Amino acid sequence: MKTNIVIALLDIAQKPDASMSTSLITTRRICRIFGQRADAIRSERRAIRREAGKLRAFLPFTTSRIDELQQQATEHRRAERDDLRKVLGAFGRSLMLDTEGLMDGLGFDRVCDLLGVNTVEREAARKDGVNGLAELVFAHSLEDSAARRGQEWNDAPLFNACQVAFNNFIRECPEHLLPDPFAPGAPFGPKLPPTLSIVGK
Template sequence: MASPFNASRAARLRADADEEESYLSKITAMRLEMGRFLIDGAREFDMATTLEQRFELLNTNVADRAAVPAGAGLVDLLFVYCAEDSAAHRGDQWNDAPMGNAMRWAVLDGMANTPKGREASTKLFGELFAPGGLFYGAPTYYQHPDGTMLRQAPALVVHDAAGSRTIERRIGK
């Protein structure tokens, strides 16, 4: 609680934070809308433009164009090859160009907030963490309805004279 001396400052900071939160929620909504627009309109965009025109519109570096196959469409250029402003983002750990970023947010939103997306995500991640999957052996985490997280330790594989056997660990142990 703020002292009487700082009460007006605290109220002003709270009002500023509320204004920023409102502004950021509007930006997030616009970014999602733009990402969905790009994904939904990509087929028509690809039919109306040549690959060379798409390179020019996305400001793709000439040196990066050779790595892109002839049939690449807008979604591939933005999502797979990160061709948007490619010279400016060369060497970045994460490509954060605006159109590609909007498209990624739309995909992630669809994965998390639609029944079809959640079903596909559950199936995909189940396969990735299953025996033989890319992330088999990595710990996983589960969220309870109250927001707390529980760690699922990876399965333990014991190798001895009798052979190999997997010992499953229970959640939270």
């Protein structure tokens, strides 16, 4: 049934007279459906691994069965999961780069309305100079903030799509182009010495 919904949403988004608002709404809905499918696969895999975990109490007699279950969990709906991650990654990349020009076309307030951004956080983001879709959705993770009400955990559909795209980028980017996280001044590196300056007299 959800496949029919996705097809209907794609048909709506691809209409020649579809607005940018419609595009963003349908993208969110499709990402939400695909995210739910990916979560379902993850839950099913976890259930298989839990079953294998229960058999550990009877080692070494259950070694082969545990191995079978671990392999089964790894292979469970693998092709579907990979396809979902590809599609979510493509949506996420498009959002991170704002290939459709949604932020410019719709404006900050309209995008915030469509993403369900909390009014207080919207104003804070405006003061911080947030003006890109990637900043709003991924860096500041403000999507659905009106519903989350300050919860740190973010499971918003566009955020998840951007996260998949970001993970793909890190995995696929040539190593020499990635910054070193352990370099001096980097998040995991040694702190740089403070910059000293002379204060005016």
